[in-house]
Amino acid sequence: MSAKWRVWLGGILLAAVIGAALYFPALRRQVEKARNLTEKTAEQARRELLPPVPVNSGEPRVKAKMFWGSAANDGTLMPVTVELPLSSDPTLRAKEILNTLLAGPVDPEARTLPPDAALLGFYILPDGTAVADFSETLASSIPSGIQSEQLAVDSIIRTLQANVPKVERLKILIHGQEVDTLAGHVDLTQTFQVNRLGSEPTRPGVSDVLTAPIKKAIEKVKGATKRQ
Amino acid sequence: MNIVVLDPAHGGIDLGARGTEGIHESDVVQQFAAQVRRALEGLGFQVIQTRDGNENPSFDDRSARANAQRGAIFITLHIASTGLAGTVRTYVLPETVSVRDPSGLIPWDQAQAPFVPLSRKLGDLVQTEFAKRFKGSPDTAQTAPVRQLRTTAAPAIAVEISSVSVEERADLDRMIPGVAEAIAHGVAAFRPSYVVPAMPGTPLAAQP
Numbered sequence: 001m002s003a004k005w006r007v008w009l010g011g012i013l014l015a016a017v018i019g020a021a022l023y024f025p026a027l028r029r030q031v032e033k034a035r036n037l038t039e040k041t042a043e044q045a046r047r048e049l050l051p052p053v054p055v056n057s058g059e060p061r062v063k064a065k066m067f068w069g070s071a072a073n074d075g076t077l078m079p080v081t082v083e084l085p086l087s088s089d090p091t092l093r094a095k096e097i098l099n100t101l102l103a104g105p106v107d108p109e110a111r112t113l114p115p116d117a118a119l120l121g122f123y124i125l126p127d128g129t130a131v132a133d134f135s136e137t138l139a140s141s142i143p144s145g146i147q148s149e150q151l152a153v154d155s156i157i158r159t160l161q162a163n164v165p166k167v168e169r170l171k172i173l174i175h176g177q178e179v180d181t182l183a184g185h186v187d188l189t190q191t192f193q194v195n196r197l198g199s200e201p202t203r204p205g206v207s208d209v210l211t212a213p214i215k216k217a218i219e220k221v222k223g224a225t226k227r228q
Numbered sequence: 229m230n231i232v233v234l235d236p237a238h239g240g241i242d243l244g245a246r247g248t249e250g251i252h253e254s255d256v257v258q259q260f261a262a263q264v265r266r267a268l269e270g271l272g273f274q275v276i277q278t279r280d281g282n283e284n285p286s287f288d289d290r291s292a293r294a295n296a297q298r299g300a301i302f303i304t305l306h307i308a309s310t311g312l313a314g315t316v317r318t319y320v321l322p323e324t325v326s327v328r329d330p331s332g333l334i335p336w337d338q339a340q341a342p343f344v345p346l347s348r349k350l351g352d353l354v355q356t357e358f359a360k361r362f363k364g365s366p367d368t369a370q371t372a373p374v375r376q377l378r379t380t381a382a383p384a385i386a387v388e389i390s391s392v393s394v395e396e397r398a399d400l401d402r403m404i405p406g407v408a409e410a411i412a413h414g415v416a417a418f419r420p421s422y423v424v425p426a427m428p429g430t431p432l433a434a435q436p
Binding site: 074075143144145146147148150153180181184185186187189190 | 237238242244245246253287306307308309310311312317319337364370372373374375376378386388390391
Protein backbone atom coordinates (compact mmCIF):
# COMPACT_ATOMS: atom_id res chain seq x y z
CA MET A 1 0.00 0.00 0.00
CA SER A 2 1.38 3.37 -0.98
CA ALA A 3 2.07 6.10 1.57
CA LYS A 4 -0.73 8.18 0.09
CA TRP A 5 -3.30 5.43 0.65
CA ARG A 6 -1.99 4.85 4.19
CA VAL A 7 -2.56 8.52 4.96
CA TRP A 8 -6.10 8.33 3.54
CA LEU A 9 -6.87 5.16 5.46
CA GLY A 10 -5.43 6.63 8.65
CA GLY A 11 -7.49 9.76 8.15
CA ILE A 12 -10.68 7.77 7.59
CA LEU A 13 -10.05 5.67 10.71
CA LEU A 14 -9.33 8.78 12.78
CA ALA A 15 -12.52 10.42 11.51
CA ALA A 16 -14.48 7.26 12.36
CA VAL A 17 -13.05 7.21 15.89
CA ILE A 18 -13.85 10.89 16.44
CA GLY A 19 -17.31 10.41 14.97
CA ALA A 20 -17.98 7.43 17.20
CA ALA A 21 -16.71 9.30 20.26
CA LEU A 22 -19.17 12.08 19.54
CA TYR A 23 -22.08 9.88 18.42
CA PHE A 24 -22.08 7.09 21.03
CA PRO A 25 -22.77 9.27 24.10
CA ALA A 26 -25.65 10.89 22.23
CA LEU A 27 -26.89 7.45 21.16
CA ARG A 28 -26.64 6.20 24.74
CA ARG A 29 -28.68 9.16 25.98
CA GLN A 30 -31.33 8.40 23.36
CA VAL A 31 -31.43 4.71 24.34
CA GLU A 32 -31.76 5.66 28.03
CA LYS A 33 -34.55 8.04 27.20
CA ALA A 34 -36.36 5.41 25.14
CA ARG A 35 -35.92 2.83 27.91
CA ASN A 36 -37.35 5.21 30.50
CA LEU A 37 -40.35 5.73 28.30
CA THR A 38 -40.97 2.02 27.81
CA GLU A 39 -40.44 1.30 31.49
CA LYS A 40 -43.73 2.93 32.33
CA THR A 41 -45.75 0.40 34.27
CA ALA A 42 -48.82 -1.18 32.83
CA GLU A 43 -50.71 0.72 35.48
CA GLN A 44 -49.42 4.06 34.21
CA ALA A 45 -50.42 3.10 30.72
CA ARG A 46 -53.86 2.02 31.92
CA ARG A 47 -54.28 5.22 33.89
CA GLU A 48 -53.65 7.15 30.70
CA LEU A 49 -56.46 5.25 29.02
CA LEU A 50 -58.91 6.16 31.74
CA PRO A 51 -60.88 9.35 31.30
CA PRO A 52 -59.24 12.00 33.48
CA VAL A 53 -61.20 13.32 36.41
CA PRO A 54 -61.77 16.95 35.60
CA VAL A 55 -60.26 19.13 38.29
CA ASN A 56 -62.10 22.35 38.68
CA SER A 57 -59.24 24.73 39.20
CA GLY A 58 -61.82 27.44 39.81
CA GLU A 59 -62.70 25.75 43.09
CA PRO A 60 -60.77 26.97 46.09
CA ARG A 61 -58.30 24.57 47.66
CA VAL A 62 -59.87 23.06 50.73
CA LYS A 63 -58.55 20.93 53.53
CA ALA A 64 -59.45 17.29 52.92
CA LYS A 65 -59.01 14.57 55.52
CA MET A 66 -57.49 11.38 54.15
CA PHE A 67 -57.32 8.15 56.11
CA TRP A 68 -54.13 6.18 55.57
CA GLY A 69 -52.48 3.56 57.78
CA SER A 70 -50.79 4.64 60.97
CA ALA A 71 -47.02 4.57 61.07
CA ALA A 72 -47.17 2.07 63.94
CA ASN A 73 -48.33 -0.68 61.54
CA ASP A 74 -50.90 -1.65 64.15
CA GLY A 75 -53.82 -2.02 61.79
CA THR A 76 -55.31 1.38 62.56
CA LEU A 77 -55.96 4.41 60.38
CA MET A 78 -54.63 7.89 60.88
CA PRO A 79 -56.23 11.05 59.46
CA VAL A 80 -53.95 13.20 57.34
CA THR A 81 -55.06 16.66 56.22
CA VAL A 82 -54.16 17.66 52.67
CA GLU A 83 -55.14 20.68 50.62
CA LEU A 84 -56.95 19.86 47.39
CA PRO A 85 -58.95 21.81 44.80
CA LEU A 86 -62.19 19.93 45.36
CA SER A 87 -65.31 20.23 43.27
CA SER A 88 -68.60 21.11 44.93
CA ASP A 89 -70.28 18.39 42.84
CA PRO A 90 -70.45 15.33 45.15
CA THR A 91 -69.64 12.79 42.41
CA LEU A 92 -66.62 14.69 41.11
CA ARG A 93 -65.54 15.45 44.66
CA ALA A 94 -65.70 11.74 45.58
CA LYS A 95 -63.64 10.82 42.51
CA GLU A 96 -61.01 13.43 43.36
CA ILE A 97 -60.90 12.26 46.97
CA LEU A 98 -60.62 8.57 46.08
CA ASN A 99 -57.94 9.22 43.45
CA THR A 100 -55.93 11.09 46.09
CA LEU A 101 -56.40 8.17 48.48
CA LEU A 102 -55.22 5.76 45.76
CA ALA A 103 -52.21 7.95 44.96
CA GLY A 104 -51.15 7.28 48.53
CA PRO A 105 -49.41 9.12 51.33
CA VAL A 106 -45.84 10.39 51.38
CA ASP A 107 -44.81 7.36 53.41
CA PRO A 108 -45.44 4.30 51.21
CA GLU A 109 -45.63 2.12 54.35
CA ALA A 110 -48.83 3.93 55.29
CA ARG A 111 -50.59 2.93 52.08
CA THR A 112 -53.91 1.17 52.50
CA LEU A 113 -54.57 0.48 48.82
CA PRO A 114 -52.26 -1.09 46.23
CA PRO A 115 -50.28 1.49 44.21
CA ASP A 116 -51.45 0.04 40.91
CA ALA A 117 -55.16 0.09 41.77
CA ALA A 118 -57.43 2.63 40.08
CA LEU A 119 -60.95 3.99 40.35
CA LEU A 120 -62.81 3.11 37.16
CA GLY A 121 -66.13 4.75 37.99
CA PHE A 122 -68.14 6.40 40.72
CA TYR A 123 -71.88 7.11 40.84
CA ILE A 124 -74.23 8.48 43.49
CA LEU A 125 -77.86 7.40 43.41
CA PRO A 126 -80.69 9.70 44.52
CA ASP A 127 -81.10 7.74 47.79
CA GLY A 128 -77.49 8.48 48.80
CA THR A 129 -76.10 5.08 47.85
CA ALA A 130 -72.81 5.39 45.99
CA VAL A 131 -71.26 2.78 43.72
CA ALA A 132 -67.47 2.77 43.43
CA ASP A 133 -65.94 0.62 40.72
CA PHE A 134 -62.28 -0.22 41.23
CA SER A 135 -59.83 -1.97 38.91
CA GLU A 136 -59.09 -5.67 39.29
CA THR A 137 -55.73 -4.81 40.85
CA LEU A 138 -57.44 -3.59 44.01
CA ALA A 139 -58.37 -7.21 44.70
CA SER A 140 -55.35 -8.94 43.19
CA SER A 141 -52.59 -6.74 44.61
CA ILE A 142 -53.83 -6.17 48.14
CA PRO A 143 -52.05 -8.27 50.78
CA SER A 144 -54.38 -11.14 51.66
CA GLY A 145 -55.81 -11.04 55.17
CA ILE A 146 -58.67 -9.80 57.30
CA GLN A 147 -56.66 -6.94 58.76
CA SER A 148 -55.26 -5.62 55.47
CA GLU A 149 -58.57 -5.93 53.62
CA GLN A 150 -60.49 -4.32 56.46
CA LEU A 151 -57.98 -1.47 56.55
CA ALA A 152 -58.41 -0.91 52.81
CA VAL A 153 -62.19 -0.78 52.99
CA ASP A 154 -62.16 1.35 56.15
CA SER A 155 -59.81 3.86 54.57
CA ILE A 156 -62.21 4.26 51.63
CA ILE A 157 -65.28 4.54 53.87
CA ARG A 158 -63.79 6.95 56.40
CA THR A 159 -62.23 9.16 53.73
CA LEU A 160 -65.57 9.46 51.93
CA GLN A 161 -67.30 10.00 55.26
CA ALA A 162 -65.00 12.91 56.10
CA ASN A 163 -65.20 14.64 52.74
CA VAL A 164 -68.41 13.76 50.87
CA PRO A 165 -71.44 14.10 53.18
CA LYS A 166 -73.83 13.28 50.35
CA VAL A 167 -72.67 9.63 50.30
CA GLU A 168 -74.72 7.63 52.80
CA ARG A 169 -73.83 4.09 51.76
CA LEU A 170 -71.20 2.61 49.49
CA LYS A 171 -71.25 -0.43 47.27
CA ILE A 172 -67.82 -1.56 46.06
CA LEU A 173 -67.48 -3.27 42.68
CA ILE A 174 -64.36 -4.80 41.18
CA HIS A 175 -64.04 -4.15 37.44
CA GLY A 176 -67.77 -3.65 37.15
CA GLN A 177 -68.66 -6.86 38.91
CA GLU A 178 -70.14 -7.69 42.28
CA VAL A 179 -67.69 -9.96 44.10
CA ASP A 180 -67.98 -12.09 47.21
CA THR A 181 -64.88 -10.76 48.95
CA LEU A 182 -62.11 -8.26 48.39
CA ALA A 183 -59.27 -10.81 48.50
CA GLY A 184 -60.76 -13.83 50.25
CA HIS A 185 -61.84 -12.33 53.56
CA VAL A 186 -63.78 -9.07 53.73
CA ASP A 187 -67.35 -9.33 52.48
CA LEU A 188 -68.15 -7.05 49.54
CA THR A 189 -71.68 -8.31 48.92
CA GLN A 190 -72.98 -5.75 51.39
CA THR A 191 -73.19 -1.99 51.19
CA PHE A 192 -71.11 -0.11 53.74
CA GLN A 193 -72.58 2.64 55.87
CA VAL A 194 -70.76 5.91 55.21
CA ASN A 195 -72.82 8.84 56.54
CA ARG A 196 -75.94 8.23 58.59
CA LEU A 197 -78.56 10.67 57.40
CA GLY A 198 -81.62 9.06 58.85
CA SER A 199 -81.68 6.03 56.60
CA GLU A 200 -81.96 2.48 57.81
CA PRO A 201 -78.74 0.78 58.86
CA THR A 202 -77.02 -1.45 56.38
CA ARG A 203 -76.38 -5.11 56.99
CA PRO A 204 -74.38 -7.91 55.43
CA GLY A 205 -76.14 -9.80 52.68
CA VAL A 206 -77.93 -6.71 51.49
CA SER A 207 -77.11 -7.66 47.89
CA ASP A 208 -80.12 -9.96 47.94
CA VAL A 209 -82.40 -7.06 48.63
CA LEU A 210 -80.68 -4.52 46.41
CA THR A 211 -83.19 -1.97 45.33
CA ALA A 212 -83.98 -1.46 41.66
CA PRO A 213 -82.04 1.85 41.46
CA ILE A 214 -78.91 0.18 42.90
CA LYS A 215 -79.22 -2.74 40.49
CA LYS A 216 -79.67 -0.26 37.64
CA ALA A 217 -76.55 1.64 38.74
CA ILE A 218 -74.53 -1.58 38.90
CA GLU A 219 -75.64 -2.45 35.37
CA LYS A 220 -74.61 1.04 34.29
CA VAL A 221 -71.17 0.54 35.84
CA LYS A 222 -70.82 -2.87 34.17
CA GLY A 223 -71.68 -1.31 30.82
CA ALA A 224 -69.18 1.51 31.32
CA THR A 225 -66.45 -0.95 32.32
CA LYS A 226 -67.02 -3.08 29.22
CA ARG A 227 -66.68 -0.02 27.00
CA GLN A 228 -63.25 0.87 28.49
CA MET B 229 -72.43 -26.96 73.74
CA ASN B 230 -69.79 -29.56 73.16
CA ILE B 231 -68.87 -29.31 69.49
CA VAL B 232 -66.28 -26.98 68.00
CA VAL B 233 -66.10 -26.69 64.22
CA LEU B 234 -62.55 -25.72 63.34
CA ASP B 235 -61.88 -24.16 59.94
CA PRO B 236 -58.32 -23.99 58.60
CA ALA B 237 -58.84 -21.31 55.96
CA HIS B 238 -58.01 -21.56 52.25
CA GLY B 239 -56.53 -24.80 50.82
CA GLY B 240 -56.18 -26.41 47.41
CA ILE B 241 -55.13 -23.89 44.79
CA ASP B 242 -56.00 -21.09 47.20
CA LEU B 243 -52.76 -20.71 49.15
CA GLY B 244 -53.96 -17.67 51.09
CA ALA B 245 -51.28 -15.26 52.30
CA ARG B 246 -47.79 -15.99 50.99
CA GLY B 247 -44.67 -14.92 52.80
CA THR B 248 -40.96 -15.29 52.63
CA GLU B 249 -39.27 -18.69 52.50
CA GLY B 250 -42.28 -20.31 50.84
CA ILE B 251 -44.59 -19.87 53.82
CA HIS B 252 -48.19 -20.45 52.73
CA GLU B 253 -51.16 -19.60 54.92
CA SER B 254 -53.12 -22.67 53.77
CA ASP B 255 -50.32 -24.93 54.96
CA VAL B 256 -49.50 -23.17 58.25
CA VAL B 257 -53.13 -22.96 59.43
CA GLN B 258 -53.39 -26.73 59.27
CA GLN B 259 -50.57 -27.06 61.77
CA PHE B 260 -52.24 -24.53 64.03
CA ALA B 261 -55.55 -26.38 63.64
CA ALA B 262 -54.00 -29.71 64.62
CA GLN B 263 -52.71 -28.30 67.89
CA VAL B 264 -55.89 -26.34 68.63
CA ARG B 265 -57.83 -29.54 68.08
CA ARG B 266 -55.67 -31.44 70.59
CA ALA B 267 -56.06 -28.65 73.16
CA LEU B 268 -59.86 -28.59 72.76
CA GLU B 269 -60.17 -32.37 72.85
CA GLY B 270 -58.08 -32.32 76.01
CA LEU B 271 -60.84 -30.23 77.60
CA GLY B 272 -63.54 -32.65 76.48
CA PHE B 273 -64.78 -30.92 73.31
CA GLN B 274 -65.64 -32.79 70.14
CA VAL B 275 -63.86 -31.16 67.21
CA ILE B 276 -64.98 -31.25 63.57
CA GLN B 277 -62.65 -29.80 60.94
CA THR B 278 -63.89 -28.28 57.70
CA ARG B 279 -60.88 -29.75 55.94
CA ASP B 280 -58.28 -32.30 56.97
CA GLY B 281 -56.15 -32.23 53.85
CA ASN B 282 -55.39 -29.80 51.08
CA GLU B 283 -58.99 -29.33 49.91
CA ASN B 284 -60.65 -25.96 49.49
CA PRO B 285 -64.32 -26.18 50.51
CA SER B 286 -66.48 -23.18 49.60
CA PHE B 287 -67.49 -20.62 52.21
CA ASP B 288 -70.96 -22.17 52.29
CA ASP B 289 -69.65 -25.73 52.64
CA ARG B 290 -67.53 -24.68 55.60
CA SER B 291 -70.48 -22.91 57.23
CA ALA B 292 -72.67 -25.93 56.55
CA ARG B 293 -70.45 -28.08 58.76
CA ALA B 294 -71.37 -25.85 61.71
CA ASN B 295 -74.96 -25.22 60.66
CA ALA B 296 -75.65 -28.96 60.63
CA GLN B 297 -74.84 -29.16 64.35
CA ARG B 298 -76.97 -27.91 67.18
CA GLY B 299 -75.13 -26.01 69.83
CA ALA B 300 -71.76 -25.90 68.09
CA ILE B 301 -69.34 -23.00 67.81
CA PHE B 302 -67.27 -22.10 64.75
CA ILE B 303 -63.66 -20.90 64.62
CA THR B 304 -61.93 -20.02 61.36
CA LEU B 305 -58.12 -19.81 61.50
CA HIS B 306 -56.07 -17.42 59.36
CA ILE B 307 -52.52 -16.16 59.04
CA ALA B 308 -52.25 -12.50 57.98
CA SER B 309 -49.96 -10.97 55.36
CA THR B 310 -49.46 -7.89 57.48
CA GLY B 311 -49.61 -6.69 61.07
CA LEU B 312 -47.25 -6.71 64.00
CA ALA B 313 -45.49 -10.08 63.94
CA GLY B 314 -46.23 -12.22 66.97
CA THR B 315 -49.70 -10.79 67.63
CA VAL B 316 -53.12 -12.38 67.25
CA ARG B 317 -56.51 -10.81 66.56
CA THR B 318 -60.01 -12.20 66.90
CA TYR B 319 -62.76 -10.88 64.63
CA VAL B 320 -66.52 -11.03 64.87
CA LEU B 321 -69.19 -9.68 62.54
CA PRO B 322 -70.56 -6.21 63.35
CA GLU B 323 -74.07 -6.04 64.83
CA THR B 324 -76.59 -6.59 62.07
CA VAL B 325 -80.33 -6.42 61.71
CA SER B 326 -81.74 -9.93 61.99
CA VAL B 327 -84.25 -10.49 59.21
CA ARG B 328 -86.61 -13.47 58.92
CA ASP B 329 -88.74 -14.38 55.97
CA PRO B 330 -92.55 -14.74 56.39
CA SER B 331 -92.17 -18.39 57.46
CA GLY B 332 -89.88 -17.30 60.29
CA LEU B 333 -86.76 -18.80 58.72
CA ILE B 334 -83.50 -16.88 58.72
CA PRO B 335 -82.04 -16.46 55.22
CA TRP B 336 -78.84 -18.46 54.71
CA ASP B 337 -76.76 -15.41 53.95
CA GLN B 338 -77.79 -13.79 57.22
CA ALA B 339 -77.40 -16.90 59.36
CA GLN B 340 -74.94 -15.21 61.71
CA ALA B 341 -77.21 -12.27 62.59
CA PRO B 342 -78.98 -13.80 65.64
CA PHE B 343 -75.65 -15.13 66.97
CA VAL B 344 -73.65 -11.89 66.84
CA PRO B 345 -73.96 -11.09 70.58
CA LEU B 346 -72.81 -14.61 71.46
CA SER B 347 -70.00 -14.41 68.92
CA ARG B 348 -68.90 -11.13 70.48
CA LYS B 349 -68.80 -12.76 73.91
CA LEU B 350 -66.83 -15.75 72.62
CA GLY B 351 -64.50 -13.44 70.69
CA ASP B 352 -63.77 -11.27 73.72
CA LEU B 353 -63.05 -14.31 75.91
CA VAL B 354 -60.64 -15.79 73.37
CA GLN B 355 -58.99 -12.43 72.66
CA THR B 356 -58.42 -11.88 76.39
CA GLU B 357 -56.43 -15.11 76.40
CA PHE B 358 -54.42 -14.00 73.34
CA ALA B 359 -53.62 -10.64 74.99
CA LYS B 360 -52.18 -12.51 77.98
CA ARG B 361 -49.86 -14.59 75.81
CA PHE B 362 -48.97 -12.38 72.82
CA LYS B 363 -47.77 -8.88 73.64
CA GLY B 364 -49.21 -6.21 71.38
CA SER B 365 -52.43 -8.10 70.71
CA PRO B 366 -55.66 -6.15 71.34
CA ASP B 367 -57.56 -6.75 74.59
CA THR B 368 -60.90 -7.34 72.93
CA ALA B 369 -62.25 -8.82 69.70
CA GLN B 370 -62.41 -6.57 66.62
CA THR B 371 -65.35 -6.28 64.27
CA ALA B 372 -64.98 -6.92 60.55
CA PRO B 373 -67.36 -8.11 57.82
CA VAL B 374 -65.60 -11.45 57.40
CA ARG B 375 -67.40 -13.37 54.65
CA GLN B 376 -66.91 -16.78 56.24
CA LEU B 377 -68.74 -15.76 59.40
CA ARG B 378 -71.85 -14.34 57.70
CA THR B 379 -73.39 -17.67 56.73
CA THR B 380 -72.59 -19.48 59.96
CA ALA B 381 -75.53 -20.17 62.29
CA ALA B 382 -73.51 -20.50 65.47
CA PRO B 383 -71.29 -18.35 67.66
CA ALA B 384 -68.48 -17.75 65.20
CA ILE B 385 -65.11 -16.05 65.33
CA ALA B 386 -62.17 -15.56 62.97
CA VAL B 387 -58.69 -15.77 64.45
CA GLU B 388 -55.88 -14.13 62.48
CA ILE B 389 -52.24 -14.58 63.42
CA SER B 390 -49.56 -12.12 62.26
CA SER B 391 -47.96 -12.96 59.99
CA VAL B 392 -46.54 -14.87 57.03
CA SER B 393 -44.00 -12.03 56.79
CA VAL B 394 -41.99 -13.27 59.78
CA GLU B 395 -38.26 -13.68 59.15
CA GLU B 396 -38.32 -17.41 59.83
CA ARG B 397 -41.03 -20.02 59.78
CA ALA B 398 -39.90 -21.02 63.28
CA ASP B 399 -41.26 -17.68 64.58
CA LEU B 400 -44.75 -18.80 63.61
CA ASP B 401 -44.23 -22.36 64.87
CA ARG B 402 -43.34 -21.00 68.31
CA MET B 403 -46.78 -19.36 68.48
CA ILE B 404 -48.71 -22.59 67.90
CA PRO B 405 -48.89 -23.86 71.53
CA GLY B 406 -49.90 -20.43 72.87
CA VAL B 407 -52.59 -19.98 70.23
CA ALA B 408 -53.98 -23.47 70.91
CA GLU B 409 -54.04 -22.95 74.66
CA ALA B 410 -55.64 -19.49 74.36
CA ILE B 411 -58.44 -20.76 72.10
CA ALA B 412 -59.12 -23.77 74.31
CA HIS B 413 -59.29 -21.64 77.46
CA GLY B 414 -61.48 -19.03 75.80
CA VAL B 415 -63.92 -21.66 74.50
CA ALA B 416 -64.04 -23.38 77.91
CA ALA B 417 -64.83 -20.03 79.57
CA PHE B 418 -67.58 -19.42 77.03
CA ARG B 419 -69.31 -22.81 77.47
CA PRO B 420 -71.40 -21.98 80.58
CA SER B 421 -72.86 -18.85 78.98
CA TYR B 422 -73.89 -20.45 75.69
CA VAL B 423 -77.65 -20.42 75.30
CA VAL B 424 -78.75 -21.29 71.78
CA PRO B 425 -80.96 -18.46 70.44
CA ALA B 426 -84.58 -19.45 69.87
CA MET B 427 -85.08 -20.68 66.32
CA PRO B 428 -88.31 -21.15 64.36
CA GLY B 429 -90.32 -23.99 65.87
CA THR B 430 -88.62 -23.76 69.24
CA PRO B 431 -90.72 -21.70 71.65
CA LEU B 432 -87.92 -21.29 74.15
CA ALA B 433 -84.20 -21.04 73.87
CA ALA B 434 -82.49 -24.37 74.34
CA GLN B 435 -80.20 -24.67 77.29
CA PRO B 436 -76.64 -25.98 76.81
